[in-house]
Amino acid sequence: MNKYDSEIIAGLLTSEGYRITEKEEEATVYLINTCSVREHAEKRALGRIGTLSHWKRHNPQRKLGVIGCMAQRMGETLFIQKPFLDFILGPDEYSKLPDLIANGHQEHCTEISLHGIESYSTIEPKRRSGIDGFVAVSRGCNNYCSYCIVPYTRGRERSRPIHDILDEIEKMIDENYVEVTLLGQNVNTYNDGQHDFADLLQQVNNIAGIHRIRFMTSHPKDLTDKILQTVASSEKVCPHLHLPLQSGSDPILSKMNRGYTRKEYTNLVDRARRVIPDVSITSDIMVGFPGETETDFQETVRLMKDVLFDDAFTYRYSPREGTKAFQMNDDVSEQKKRHRLDQIIKLQRQISFKKRQNLIGRCIEVLPEKTSKQSPDEWMGKTPGDHVVIFPKKHIRLGQPVKVLIESCRGSTLRGKILNCKTGNN
Numbered sequence: 001m002n003k004y005d006s007e008i009i010a011g012l013l014t015s016e017g018y019r020i021t022e023k024e025e026e027a028t029v030y031l032i033n034t035c036s037v038r039e040h041a042e043k044r045a046l047g048r049i050g051t052l053s054h055w056k057r058h059n060p061q062r063k064l065g066v067i068g069c070m071a072q073r074m075g076e077t078l079f080i081q082k083p084f085l086d087f088i089l090g091p092d093e094y095s096k097l098p099d100l101i102a103n104g105h106q107e108h109c110t111e112i113s114l115h116g117i118e119s120y121s122t123i124e125p126k127r128r129s130g131i132d133g134f135v136a137v138s139r140g141c142n143n144y145c146s147y148c149i150v151p152y153t154r155g156r157e158r159s160r161p162i163h164d165i166l167d168e169i170e171k172m173i174d175e176n177y178v179e180v181t182l183l184g185q186n187v188n189t190y191n192d193g194q195h196d197f198a199d200l201l202q203q204v205n206n207i208a209g210i211h212r213i214r215f216m217t218s219h220p221k222d223l224t225d226k227i228l229q230t231v232a233s234s235e236k237v238c239p240h241l242h243l244p245l246q247s248g249s250d251p252i253l254s255k256m257n258r259g260y261t262r263k264e265y266t267n268l269v270d271r272a273r274r275v276i277p278d279v280s281i282t283s284d285i286m287v288g289f290p291g292e293t294e295t296d297f298q299e300t301v302r303l304m305k306d307v308l309f310d311d312a313f314t315y316r317y318s319p320r321e322g323t324k325a326f327q328m329n330d331d332v333s334e335q336k337k338r339h340r341l342d343q344i345i346k347l348q349r350q351i352s353f354k355k356r357q358n359l360i361g362r363c364i365e366v367l368p369e370k371t372s373k374q375s376p377d378e379w380m381g382k383t384p385g386d387h388v389v390i391f392p393k394k395h396i397r398l399g400q401p402v403k404v405l406i407e408s409c410r411g412s413t414l415r416g417k418i419l420n421c422k423t424g425n426n
């Protein structure tokens with residue numbers, strides 16, 4: 001979502017005559033888009049801002065701004081830590097950027113109101129060039145998972161009108177994009193008053209010129225059978241669900257305010273696998289939430305072994321001020337958190353490797369996304385199930401779907417060769 005927001009900001013400013021530069025010394029305005037989800041992300045952003053003090057000092061006419069969730073969360077306290085900053089802008093205030101930059105007199109400006117209505121629907125994002133692009137369908141979140149800062153930094157959930165989304169995707173086709181990823185903090189609850197998320201998927205599926213549709217992030221409590229059926233029946237919607245589990249322990253899920261039990265989660269996975277052939281399921285898993293005992297942790301491990309995710313993003317709990325969990329006793333030691341994280345990383349690596357090995361010998365459609373880092377003569381592409389495949393370029397063009405016979409698996413990468421074959425899809 002932050003990447004998409006950066007594209008929105010780039011679109012907004014280029015429409016006002018600004019130009020994007022990769023060269024720091026050439027820039028007259030420097031914007032740092034920040035994330036607040038984990039403490040680590042904020043520490044890195046603060047470190048980066050610190051290194052820019054010399055850039056600002058070199059020419060005080062330059063404008064240095066911090067935008068996004070950390071700007072929203074920290075507000076004016078950022079000026080105490082980094083007095084050389086010019087402005088701080090929250091995720092609902094990007095439309096003020098052109099005025100703010102143009103106003104050369106005002107110092108230390110803070111704009112962090114959460115309006116709960118802003119969806120930037122009229123701004124055309126300036127995307128990086130490529131074949132796949134993001135489109136936000138909703139913003140904000142109403143779920144208040146007890147560990148999560150997002151509802152406080154991005155506000156309540158609101159959906160964009162369906163016609164704005166469809167128009168944006170139509171324009172992407174003119175710019176040669178063939179894959180679109182629909183984004184929402186909780187994308188499944190998209191509703192513009194007349195259309196739900198399944199309706200949206202169907203309508204995007206009807207757009208000629210788009211070859212693949214992905215979406216994220218799904219919330220297990222809101223992934224309805226109607227959505228599953230729509231994914232199964234819409235030929236362009238990829239059979240891939242990113243379905244954050246967070247914990248396999250019921251008491252911890254309840255303390256996290258996730259709104260489902262482990263049984264409900266595994267039932268959902270079973271239903272998804274029954275309804276969507278070859279569906280690939282990935283997840284987010286957290287260790288060390290307050291009160292997580294060894295038994296709770298082993299429940300997570302057991303669930304991972306039962307469900308066998310294709311891949312998972314794993315991380316340690318870090319307290320976020322302002323959330324409900326911040327009031328809880330962060331009683332799992334850092335050492336224990338690291339040890340548990342190491343265990344699930346190792347486990348998931350083994351599972352993911354086996355899952356990828358199962359694809360060897362299959363003929364799968366791959367969409368070439370860019371030249372492989374390993375060789376200029378090879379493409380890096382992805383399967384509908386989001387597996388990375390390297391294969392020889394031959395006569396295939398960027399963004400041209402091709403059937404590839406998977407021949408081997410090394411680390412997280414599959415290798416294959418172009419083949420005309422009839423079986424298999426993932």
Ligand code: SF4
Binds near residue numbers: 142145
């Ligand atoms: S669903 Fe929960 S974890 Fe996801 S953004 Fe909303 S509050 Fe945060």
